[in-house]
Amino acid sequence: MAAESLIRDVLSQTEVEALYVGFNHLFSIKLHHGGLFKNYPRREYVRGSVDYVDLVDIDKFSVHELDLVMGRLKYSKDEVRYYHYLVPNGGLDDGIRPLGTDHEVRSFSAYVSDNKLMNVYVEHEISIFPSLYFTCSGSNVTIQEISEKNSKTELYGQKGKKLMLAWHENIENSEENANVVDLGIDEEQVDENPKIPIRAVQEQFQRRFDQKISMMKAFRAKTFAMEQLHGDFSSQYGRLRDYVDELIRVNPGTTVKLEVEAATDPTSPERKFKRIYVCLGSLKQGYKAIGRELLGLDGAFLKGPFPGQLLTAVGLDPNNGIYPLAYAIVEAETMLSWSWFLECIADDLDLGTNSNYTFISDRQKGIIPALQKVFPCAEHRFCLRHILENMKQQYKGKIYKDTLWKLATDTTLVYFQKDMDALKEVNSGAHLWLSKIPPEHWSRSHFSGRAISDVLLNNMCEVLNSKLLDGRDKPIITMLEFVREYLSRRIVNVLRVIDKSKGLLTPYATKLMESIKRDANRYTAKWNGGDHYQVSSAQGSQYVVNMATRTCACRSWEITGIPCRHAVAAIRCMAEFGEEHGSPESYVNHVYRMERWKQVYSHKVYPTNGMSEWSKSQVPTVIVPPAYHKPIGRPKKARKRSRVEIEEGTGAGGSKAGKTLTCGKCKKKGHNRRSCKGQEQNG
Known part of the structure; x- marks a missing residue:
């Protein structure tokens, strides 16, 4: 390929189509090289160059041929590189595939007959910028040495194109030849990898300057850099009303309810933050278009310096994917906060107290009495996974798990009662324990059918929480923007799938x-x-x-x-x-129906301007952060896994040890897709 192909820097789609008429085995590559992937807030390939490689023969194509092209582009043959390709009509968030093994090359080749211009991205293990020194661990910490005479030797922080980690300590006292050293994190690199390990900062500094710094000093330095990127936790509360005005301005129909604590001194200009509820106008319209009276409810801890919970309400779209409706930041999960959240939802969906809506939850603190208060006629399903978790505390074993799932999936009262009697024969104690939970909360045999869904698990909220995890340790406005940007990005991703889907149904x-x-x-x-x-x-x-x-x-x-x-x-x-x-x-x-799916996602979430462009709120009082109570011990970042997740090796950080692999290709046990030697099943 390298000897016959042509490399150029401009190529139009029209040229591609004209170039390969009658040549099914030839295609062109749009080669993105010299850059790196940036994953936050969305995946991009930044700081790279683009060249076009023409007359590529798919019958002779391999990764070795790409190496030859990289050589012609003046890259070292000793450089370690990783190749990826973009699935046609896909996005960088979900369409990137590896291009290294023979199997991956074959998968790549399958697209060529219908797509004559393929995007290939190059990831470089070593930066092409020699002035930057990268850690081998890929922590994205960089050290740059700057020589300045007649100045004191110190480590310092500054904000410019590069964010410098704040640090003040003399290395040497030489007045004649002092080195000013900055331990810096590039803004784009912090955006890409906001979880740079503190230990990596320490090790990097020690390797470069043969000096040790404490864990606390490295932590403070990183904290300073993160504040420059994401803002200060306290000061963002003061601009919360400005953000609300901007959000409502650019997203018509949006509901935002902001509550503050009652003022102890009415003459004080400050008000302590209490709660905020957001229901974007487009999501409100899209959810109503679904026609499903079903909402999942869940709460998750905030991980920043101020206490709070992120409450979410999530529905199911026509393709049984998640469709978030509303979210709120509240002081804690209590009956009062859940009642307030549900009342806000009732106002947005025009639901009365006699509404027979269907909700599913994990039975969080306060949610059961709150639902009984706001929606006394509602159908409330309990997440079956949490019932199983509680059951396992007294009744362990596969027989109890299988019986519970059998009872939950029974669709008729006759079969439900038959299986309950069978459980009683096995263990009367387990039968008595389960009988105390009304079956209308967890068995399909007792569901009304109004929700048009047989869902038994609150996975819709679990999925959303996993997507918002990285935003829960951000300042309040940054966190709210993280949620809004994810919701906007999800709509775009679903629209891509809709464009490729055909037929009457989803x-x-x-x-x-x-x-x-x-x-x-x-x-x-x-x-x-x-x-x-x-x-x-x-x-x-x-x-x-x-x-x-x-x-x-x-x-x-x-x-x-x-x-x-x-x-x-x-x-x-x-x-x-x-x-x-x-x-x-x-x-x-x-x-x-496909028609309904398209209608739901026709409503878009609109972007907001930067903070400097926001209008000043006309409300005379200023919002300040809630009271901060420092918790004992080191803050926990990882969610505590349940007993079921630990035993099954699922959840965040779940181990695969002891689990039997299931091949995604032939569906047989004992191996994975990569090592499969069989044929993919049809149908």
């Missing part, structure tokens, strides 16, 4: 219907001449399907809004008798 519903239709082959339907069908299997099961009410005796259709296998068998029977009917997909609830 990808989730389409895949589920394909599975249901295969299962329906095992059933026989008999028509009664009206709207009812008797559906039976060879194993002896038998259910009645009512096509007029679109229900089945198994209740699955009623709960999920998607025809069950018995209903699909009945629909096929309608065709045999010449009855008016459509495809099984046409009987799926409109919640799962």
Whole structure:
């Protein structure tokens, strides 16, 4: 490839299409090199160059050929490099794939026939800027030495293109030849890696200057640099009202409710922050367009110097993906704070106290009485994972776990009672313990079906919390902007998927219907001449399907809004008798339609201007931070994993030790996709 290909710095899409007419095996590469990836707040390739490589033969293409091209671009052959490619129509946040092994090259090659211009990115282990000294650990700490005569020798902090870690201590007392040393972190590098280890700062300094600094001094230096990037924790409260005005200005229909503590001195210009609630106008409109009366509720600790909780309300979109509705920062998880949050949601969704909405939660502190107060008629589901966690404290073993899941997934009262009786025979104590939790909170057999979802786990909130984890240790405005930027970015990412999706239903519903239709082959339907069908299997099961009410005796259709296998068998029977009917997909609830999915994500979150552009709030009082009570011990960054997560090796930092691998390609146990020698399963 290197000998025949042409390297140039400009190439248009029109030129590419014209260049390869009739040559299916040839393509061009848009090579991004000399830069690095920046992951925060979104992934970008910065400080790099772009060259185009033409007339690449896919039959001869390999990573070795890329090395030859890099040589022609004057890179050292001894440099360690990592190649990545971008999936066509994908973004850097979710479309980057490795390009190193033969298998990865084959995956890359599969895109070439339909995409004649492929983006390839080069990651360099060693920076091409020789003035910067990088640690081998990739901590992004840099040290630069500056010579200045007739000046005192000191370490200092300054803000410019580079953020300098604040530090003051003499290294030597030579007045004739002193070195001014700055221990600096580049702004883009801190954005990319905000968790630079303190120990890396210490080791870097000692290697460069043969001097030791304490952990505390290195920590203070890093803290100073982070404040320059993200702002000061205390001072941002003073601009909170300005931020609220800007957020409402650029996002029409947005609801923001800001509460302060009651003033002990009414004449004082200061008011202590208490709570803030945000429901972006676009998310409010998008959520209402879904048509699902379901919300997951959860809370998470803030990790900064001031106490508080981040409360979230999350729904499910037509593709069963998360759709955040609202979020709030409150003083703590109490009945009062949850009641306030729920009342704010009720106002935004126009819900009365008699609303029979469906909520799912982990039964956090205060949430049960708060729901009973604000929505006394609501259906409240308990996350099954947390019920299992509590159950394991007294009743351990796979039999109890399997029985609980069987009871939760039963869709009829008959099967539920049968399985409860079986549990009683195994262990009457476990039966008594579980009987104390009303089944309408955790078993599908007792769900009403109003939510059009059979969800048993509060995973929707867990997913959102994991995405917002890195924002929970930021100053309050930076944290609120972190949440808003994630929500905006998620809409963009989903729109990319929507553009590539075809058909009547969303990808989730389409895949589920394909599975249901295969299962329906095992059933026989008999028509009664009206709207009812008797559906039976060879194993002896038998259910009645009512096509007029679109229900089945198994209740699955009623709960999920998607025809069950018995209903699909009945629909096929309608065709045999010449009855008016459509495809099984046409009987799926409109919640799962592609048209609805597009409508939901047609509402965009708009960006805000920088802090210097905000108008000054006309409110005469100034908001100050809440009271700070220093906790005992070192602040914990990692979430405490539950008993279930520890045993199953899941959750943050979960170990894979002792777990059986499942191949993502052939679905068999004992190996992974990379070492698989079988063929990918069809269907």
